[in-house]
Amino acid sequence: MPIIGALALFWYFSLQGVLKYERTSDSASSREANLTENFSKTFLDKFGDKIVKGEDLSKISPEEISAASQEIVPFEKIVGVIPIATKDDIAILDENSPEAVKNYFNSLYRVYEKTFLTIEKDDVKILSEAISEDNFSKLAQIDAVISSFDKSFEEVKKIPVPRSWENFAVQELNYLLRSKKFVELIRNVDKDPLAALLALKERLLLMDEVRSFHKKTFGDLLSVGISFSPEEGGYKFFK
Structure with a gap:
């Protein structure tokens, strides 16, 4: 932009x-x-x-x-209180075999495949087009992105989490909650542009943080001998 x-x-x-x-x-x-x-x-x-x-x-x-x-x-007051996911929001399996761990990440990708991957443009792209074309009716397209965060959160919560991977699961849920909040502020750029621009900054920073988090997690998996074949969802998730 x-x-x-x-x-x-x-x-x-x-x-x-x-x-x-x-x-x-x-x-x-x-x-x-x-x-x-x-x-x-x-x-x-x-x-x-x-x-x-x-x-x-x-x-x-x-x-x-x-x-x-x-x-x-303060911008923090505009953002308000963002809900926080805890271990009470997830179902924990009493096992952490390589197969159980792989099933978890494969299932995680399947959720995102049905939500985020069905969206043609993300909120950042839509915002950029709305501004460059001076057409703020396009902002309505961001509603689909917000809906995808809601659907993803509810579906990810249902995936049984292997023991010792609870922290990852909770962090993933909190990334969804935080991202959704910033996207909602971006959606309202025509009503509060300053808040939207600050939210855009936070959104981009958070995207980088999520990528780093996933990269570290992939390394942790490899360190314990867990890997995915190219056709598996887990491979595509970390790709």
């Missing part, structure tokens, strides 16, 4: 957010739920007079910026 286009998008919707804020009488809590509107209002409250007077904004002191930043709602 071109950074200039993303910034232009942010400032455009920031202005729209300010105008909306000035025209309506939304409660403070509802305004705080929109990071773009909150940022825009804070910026205008603190520096609006300087803009009107045509003052050089580059002369705003670090202290003024720091003071203003304290009034901006």
Whole structure:
């Protein structure tokens, strides 16, 4: 996604957010739920007079910026509480034979094959197209991605987990929950572009983290003599 286009998008919707804020009488809590509107209002409250007077904004002191930043709602508050999966969410097998472990990862791939792999475009691609084409109706396509996270979470929970692989299973579930939350924020880029751009950053970082996690897990499997043939789901999962 071109950074200039993303910034232009942010400032455009920031202005729209300010105008909306000035025209309506939304409660403070509802305004705080929109990071773009909150940022825009804070910026205008603190520096609006300087803009009107045509003052050089580059002369705003670090202290003024720091003071203003304290009034901006933290991104974490916009994200809210993300559900956390625990071992109580999974069924643990009282065995960890190589066959049981392979069955688990083969089953895991079969779930994703029926959910994520049926999607033609992921949320990042859809967002990029919506911005570059200035067609935000395309954002509705992200609903299918969100639905795939829901379906994947419910199906992955049902897969019996071999003993000693519980931590992997729980971590995998939590990656699904966290990813879904960031995708939901990206979906609302037309309503809160600043939150969406921050969510996009977190989404990409999380994707890298998941890849590293899977790479390490594959190494752990090989270290105990567990491998997959190319036609097995486990092989495709770690590919």
